[in-house]
Amino acid sequence: MVYDKESEVFSIQTINLTKRFAKKKHRGVFGFLRKNQSKNKHEENTDVTVALDKVNIEIRPGELFGLLGPNGSGKTTMIKCLSTILIPDEGTVIVNGFDVQKETSMVRASLGMVVGGERTLYWKLTARDNLMYFASLYKMQRRYAKKRVEELLETLQLSDRADERLEDYSTGMRQKVAIARALLHDPPILLLDEPTLGLDPNFSRQIRSQIRELSEKHGKTVLLTTHYMDEADQLCDRVAFINNGNIVAVDTPNRLKAMVKEREIVEVAVYRPPADIESQIRSLLPDAEVIKLIPGDEDEGNPSRIKIIGGTAEEHMGTIIDALRQKNIRIGSLNVGVPTLEDVFIKLTGAKLTEGGMQ
Amino acid sequence: MTQSVYEQSSFRSNFFVVWDELVKNMKFLMAYPIIFIFWAIFPIFWFIPFILQGEAFVGGLQSANFAQITGSGEYIPFIVIGAVLNSYVNTLLYGMGENIRREAYQGTLDYVFAAPCNKAYVLIGKALSESVSSTIFAASQLTISALLFGMNLTLGVMLPVFFIVILLILGLYGLSLVLAAFSLMYKQSHDVSETIGYIFYIFSPVRYPIESLPFWAQIIGKLIPLTYALIIVRSIMLLGTSFSAMYWEILALIIIDAVLMLAGFYMFNWMETKTKKSGAISHY
Numbered sequence: 001m002v003y004d005k006e007s008e009v010f011s012i013q014t015i016n017l018t019k020r021f022a023k024k025k026h027r028g029v030f031g032f033l034r035k036n037q038s039k040n041k042h043e044e045n046t047d048v049t050v051a052l053d054k055v056n057i058e059i060r061p062g063e064l065f066g067l068l069g070p071n072g073s074g075k076t077t078m079i080k081c082l083s084t085i086l087i088p089d090e091g092t093v094i095v096n097g098f099d100v101q102k103e104t105s106m107v108r109a110s111l112g113m114v115v116g117g118e119r120t121l122y123w124k125l126t127a128r129d130n131l132m133y134f135a136s137l138y139k140m141q142r143r144y145a146k147k148r149v150e151e152l153l154e155t156l157q158l159s160d161r162a163d164e165r166l167e168d169y170s171t172g173m174r175q176k177v178a179i180a181r182a183l184l185h186d187p188p189i190l191l192l193d194e195p196t197l198g199l200d201p202n203f204s205r206q207i208r209s210q211i212r213e214l215s216e217k218h219g220k221t222v223l224l225t226t227h228y229m230d231e232a233d234q235l236c237d238r239v240a241f242i243n244n245g246n247i248v249a250v251d252t253p254n255r256l257k258a259m260v261k262e263r264e265i266v267e268v269a270v271y272r273p274p275a276d277i278e279s280q281i282r283s284l285l286p287d288a289e290v291i292k293l294i295p296g297d298e299d300e301g302n303p304s305r306i307k308i309i310g311g312t313a314e315e316h317m318g319t320i321i322d323a324l325r326q327k328n329i330r331i332g333s334l335n336v337g338v339p340t341l342e343d344v345f346i347k348l349t350g351a352k353l354t355e356g357g358m359q
Numbered sequence: 360m361t362q363s364v365y366e367q368s369s370f371r372s373n374f375f376v377v378w379d380e381l382v383k384n385m386k387f388l389m390a391y392p393i394i395f396i397f398w399a400i401f402p403i404f405w406f407i408p409f410i411l412q413g414e415a416f417v418g419g420l421q422s423a424n425f426a427q428i429t430g431s432g433e434y435i436p437f438i439v440i441g442a443v444l445n446s447y448v449n450t451l452l453y454g455m456g457e458n459i460r461r462e463a464y465q466g467t468l469d470y471v472f473a474a475p476c477n478k479a480y481v482l483i484g485k486a487l488s489e490s491v492s493s494t495i496f497a498a499s500q501l502t503i504s505a506l507l508f509g510m511n512l513t514l515g516v517m518l519p520v521f522f523i524v525i526l527l528i529l530g531l532y533g534l535s536l537v538l539a540a541f542s543l544m545y546k547q548s549h550d551v552s553e554t555i556g557y558i559f560y561i562f563s564p565v566r567y568p569i570e571s572l573p574f575w576a577q578i579i580g581k582l583i584p585l586t587y588a589l590i591i592v593r594s595i596m597l598l599g600t601s602f603s604a605m606y607w608e609i610l611a612l613i614i615i616d617a618v619l620m621l622a623g624f625y626m627f628n629w630m631e632t633k634t635k636k637s638g639a640i641s642h643y
Contacts, residue, residue: 021637021638077638084472084473086635086638087632087636108473120470136378139372139376
């Protein structure tokens with residue numbers, strides 16, 4: 001499909017969106033007694049973090065758009081700026097044709113969001129009570145709201161337990177209620193921030209299938225943030241990579257993966273690797289384009305992974321196995337694989353990827 | 360590109376925002392059944408220290424000196440009215456800031472602020488729900504007072520009293536908005552609430568007539584809405600003064616209410632914008 005950019009109307013458009021956060025420096029209990037050396041007292045006492053740096057994104061109506069990045073990359077800040085919870089410092093944000101700073105009420109009515117998941121509901125209330133309360137905040141007509149609540153409870157298979165307090169629900173069920181809340185007023189745009197985080201595989205599958213259905217059958221525009229690359233690959237029409245508040249790339253998952261398609265990829269799962277393993281392997285494999293250690297959580301049964309992109313996989317495998325054995329590093333598995341979005345992200349962000357960010 | 364189900368601002372939708380906020384908070388309250396025991400027993404216990412104090416200090420429940428200052432010798436009904444109206448101060452000043460802090464902690468505040476309704480109506484609902492507990496408690500205290508001390512609770516007396524209580528709540532609502540604004544930004548309003556609560560308690564005639572205070576303290580007391588509410592309600596209930604004879608006090612109460620409400624709304628909107636700029640709205 002060819003898009004005429006000049007005449008195109010976007011569901012979401014950000015132009016040079018910038019958001020900074022100022023954090024006060026802690027100067028200790030008696031810090032106020034210390035003499036301030038700086039002429040600018042405010043600068044002396046604050047650190048400024050740029051959460052979003054001139055971000056430009058255009059999302060088309062009906063598109064399922066993924067925003068991918070490690071923790072702290074700016075995904076949630078982006079969602080909060082779009083949903084009017086945060087006021088941008090610079091730039092323009094247009095949602096459903098409305099400016100977030102000038103037409104706040106219309107933007108809010110155009111959006112449904114799932115941010116923060118199950119924690120953002122009233123656990124002492126039932127699912128039905130929660131939904132009726134939020135229907136009221138969205139100024140829905142009473143009669144319509146009741147009908148809509150029943151409809152959503154039915155669709156999300158919550159009808160049987162609709163009158164139980166959420167404190168008796170499982171995490172997955174509460175997440176379903178959070179999704180029902182986002183859909184209450186039938187908004188054209190959905191902002192979903194890590195909707196499957198912490199869910200078991202069964203509930204994750206159900207939620208993913210709901211998201212796909214909302215986009216394909218109901219024509220909703222969906223902005224999905226996730227750090228699960230497989231989820232984005234399966235669901236999204238287009239994906240944007242965000243790192244340190246910057247958009248690194250935007251394209252379809254297939255086109256993004258084509259960037260590393262020609263390269264061979266080796267992934268080795270290892271236990272307790274030394275901190276300098278990257279540089280050690282790099283010295284052994286000079287032809288590899290990217291070597292990246294992705295820390296795992298061994299207590300949870302997830303070993304760390306070493307990704308090697310580029311070069312000849314066959315040669316690399318032997319060298320790595322020998323090197324790891326020599327250093328008594330336990331190998332969990334070794335795969336030569338097809339490229340994933342994660343590989344593209346590693347290639348694009350390289351050294352910029354913060355440790356512990358990618359999971 | 361708006362939605363058909365999105366209803367533009369109207370009296371009906373705003374009413375339901377207030378109503379559903381009230382119902383939500385009442386359901387939270389009812390989720391902890393111990394509150395019923397508190398409501399049933401505590402109003403009776405409340406009287407015991409005052410009766411025993413009276414016996415010990417003045418040898419009964421009447422005081423000639425007290426009658427000279429206030430016009431009525433029975434001091435317990437005087438204190439009951441003070442306690443009843445002061446309980447609204449306590450619940451509204453402490454309750455609103457705490458309610459906002461709790462919502463921020465639960466993670467629900469973001470969703471309330473991301474909804475298209477006017478937040479003022481959400482706050483009115485919160486203020487009303489904070490007053491319900493006080494009203495139930497007050498009704499119990501007044502009923503016991505009527506039984507023990509023959510306090511007049513007829514409709515002719517209670518209607519104007521009810522009106523004055525609403526005026527008091529409006530003023531306190533303005534003040535509680537200021538405290539809610541503090542809570543929004545600093546996630547802590549308890550110390551400020553406590554300070555204001557004590558200022559009210561000392562400079563208003565809650566436990567003693569305003570004449571007991573030095574002149575300078577009486578001037579401070581006359582800037583506090585609770586002072587006027589107490590003077591009017593006691594005059595109507597204990598001295599049988601007609602409502603119309605209290606017009607200066609009623610006017611003063613209305614003026615203070617208007618100032619506090621304007622200050623409250625201004626402060627809350629200002630802090631809301633400030634927290635959305637700083638990102639503090641999602642903190643707890």
